Amino acid sequence: MVAFSEVAELVAWFLLAFMFASLVEYWMHRLMHQYPKLCQFHAEHHRRNEAQGVLGEFIDYLKGGLILMVPLFLYSRGVGLIWFCGTFCYGIFAAFAHQLQHENPTRCFWMKMPVHYVHHRYHQWHHNFGLGLDLWDRVFRTYQPVEWFAEAGANRGSDRPWFRVRWQ
Numbered sequence: 001m002v003a004f005s006e007v008a009e010l011v012a013w014f015l016l017a018f019m020f021a022s023l024v025e026y027w028m029h030r031l032m033h034q035y036p037k038l039c040q041f042h043a044e045h046h047r048r049n050e051a052q053g054v055l056g057e058f059i060d061y062l063k064g065g066l067i068l069m070v071p072l073f074l075y076s077r078g079v080g081l082i083w084f085c086g087t088f089c090y091g092i093f094a095a096f097a098h099q100l101q102h103e104n105p106t107r108c109f110w111m112k113m114p115v116h117y118v119h120h121r122y123h124q125w126h127h128n129f130g131l132g133l134d135l136w137d138r139v140f141r142t143y144q145p146v147e148w149f150a151e152a153g154a155n156r157g158s159d160r161p162w163f164r165v166r167w168q
Contacts, residue, residue, distance in 0.1 A: 010078065010079070010082045013072070013079050013082045013083055013086065014082050014083075014085060014086040014089075015086065016083075016086070017072075017082070017083040017084075017085070017086025017087045017090070018086040018087070018089060018090045019135075020068070020086075020087070021065065021068065021086065021087040021090035021091065021094075022090055022094070022130075022132060022133050022135065022136065023136055024065065024068060025061070025090070025094055025130075025131055025132070026129050026130055026131075026133075026136035026137070026140075027136075028064070029129040029130075029131065030129040030140075030142070033125050033126070033129070049102070049120050050102055051098050051099045051102040051103075051166070053099060053165075053166040053167055053168045054092075054095045054096050054099045054165060054166070054167045054168075055095075055167055055168045056168070057094070057095035057098050057099060058091055058092055058095035061091040061094060061095055062088075062091055065087060065091060068087055069083065069084045069087045069088065070084070071083075072084075090132070093132050094131045094132040096132075096165070097116070097131055097132035098116060098131045098132070099165045099166060099167075100114075100165050101114045101115075101116040101117040101120075101131070102116075102117070102120075103165050103166065104164070104165065105117035105148075107161075110133075111133070111134050112134075112145075113134070113145060113146065113148055114148070115128035115129075115130045115131075115134045115137055115143070116128065116130065116131050117148070118144070118146045118148050121148070122146055124144055124146075126142065127142050127143065127144035128142065128143065128144055129142055
C-alpha cells in the first residue's frame with residue numbers, strides 16, 4: 001500500500017513539472033520575440049495568425065521539450081515518470097489552449113482574458129507571451145490587459161463548444 005506522503009510527493013512533483021513547463025513555454029515564446037531571426041517559423045505563425053492544429057502544436061512542444069522531460073529519471077524512476085507526465089500534460093494543455101485562442105478565444109474560461117489571442121490581435125509583441133496560462137506574464141510584468149470583448153469581432157455568444165477546434 002502506498003503511503004499518503006508518497007502520493008502527496010508525487011502530486012507535488014507533477015504540479016511542479018506542469019508549472020515548470022509553463023515557465024519554459026513562456027520564456028521560449030518571449031525569446032522568440034526578442035530574437036525573431038532565430039525563429040522564422042514563429043514569424044510566419046504571426047504573419048498567418050493561425051495555429052497548426054492541436055496535434056501539430058503538441059508535436060512541436062514535445063520535440064522542443066523532450067530534454068526537459070527526462071532529467072528527473074536520474075533522481076528516481078517514480079519521480080522521473082511523474083515529471084514526464086506533468087510536462088507531457090502541460091504540452092497537451094498548451095497545444096489545446098493555443099489552438100483554442102486562435103479559433104474560439106471566448107472559450108478560454110480559465111483566464112480573464114485569452115492572452116495569446118490578445119497578443120496576436122493587438123500586435124502586442126512585448127506583452128502577453130503565455131499560451132495556456134497568464135501567470136508568468138503577471139509575474140514578469142508582461143501582462144497587458146485589453147478590453148477584448150469590446151471589439152466588433154468578439155464572438156461572445158458563441159454556441160460552439162470549447163473542444164471543437166482543429167485537432168490535426
